[in-house]
Amino acid sequence: MSSLNDAKRRAAYKAVDENITSESKIIGIGSGSTVVYVIERILQRGNLVNKECIFVPTSFQSRLLIIEGGLNLGDIDQYSKIDVTIDGADEVDENLNAIKGGGACHLREKVVAEAAKKFVIVADYSKKSSTLGEKWKQGVPIEVIPFAYMLVIPSLKRLGCENPVLRMAKSKAGPVISDNGNLIIDAYFGLIKKPKELLEKIKLLTGVVEVGLFVNMTKMAYFGNEDGSVDIKKI
Numbered sequence: 511m512s513s514l515n516d517a518k519r520r521a522a523y524k525a526v527d528e529n530i531t532s533e534s535k536i537i538g539i540g541s542g543s544t545v546v547y548v549i550e551r552i553l554q555r556g557n558l559v560n561k562e563c564i565f566v567p568t569s570f571q572s573r574l575l576i577i578e579g580g581l582n583l584g585d586i587d588q589y590s591k592i593d594v595t596i597d598g599a600d601e602v603d604e605n606l607n608a609i610k611g612g613g614a615c616h617l618r619e620k621v622v623a624e625a626a627k628k629f630v631i632v633a634d635y636s637k638k639s640s641t642l643g644e645k646w647k648q649g650v651p652i653e654v655i656p657f658a659y660m661l662v663i664p665s666l667k668r669l670g671c672e673n674p675v676l677r678m679a680k681s682k683a684g685p686v687i688s689d690n691g692n693l694i695i696d697a698y699f700g701l702i703k704k705p706k707e708l709l710e711k712i713k714l715l716t717g718v719v720e721v722g723l724f725v726n727m728t729k730m731a732y733f734g735n736e737d738g739s740v741d742i743k744k745i
């Protein structure tokens with residue numbers, strides 16, 4: 511296994527071991543490659559423990575992971591109070607603010623994170639930074655209503671992004687379509703010194719559904735390191 515995948519797995523395993531306790535009955539499951547290891551660890555706990563729990567997905571991908579693992583699937587409409595949500599991130603700063611949405615799932619991820627008493631991030635060492643925008647140069651993922659994307663692009667330029675890019679699909683002609691039927695614009699703003707301010711400004715643009723800036727939401731982050739250790743940061 512590559513050192514990056516090993517780091518993801520170690521972070522995910524530790525986060526599951528320390529945060530999914532016998533009290534955790536409703537559990538939010540994030541999206542992305544690190545979350546695959548979260549499910550792997552949950553399955554290792556065995557059916558006897560897992561059958562007492564409901565798992566709420568944040569995407570088509572995590573819904574499938576839950577179903578394929580034989581876990582109890584729940585929807586946010588039924589379970590709007592979640593004990594703990596564990597998710598990955600594209601970049602995490604020293605205050606545990608994060609950029610998310612590299613997998614275009616940040617709308618549902620934010621809902622499931624906000625519904626949780628505790629939101630925990632799992633990531634490898636490459637995601638840790640002091641200021642957002644330092645490592646993740648692809649830009650802040652912004653989910654927009656298809657009808658409005660041509661309006662949102664110039665608005666993002668006015669907010670300081672030089673080159674907002676409509677995310678294009680890799681194995682399909684045309685744009686990435688989110689699980690909610692929307693488009694994704696990636697907007698790089700350089701170093702984001704004031705993430706809350708930027709989030710509020712983007713959120714106010716007509717046509718924007720959700721912004722992949724998670725500000726003041728994360729309680730704990732687990733970072734797998736190259737040497738096999740895991741750094742834990744708490745707020």
Ligand SMILES: O=C(CO)[C@H](O)[C@H](O)COP(=O)(O)O
Binds near residue numbers: 540598599
């Ligand atoms: O926000 C996300 C998806 O929308 C993911 O959590 C984020 O992209 C990190 O993914 P990975 O664990 O594959 O690095």
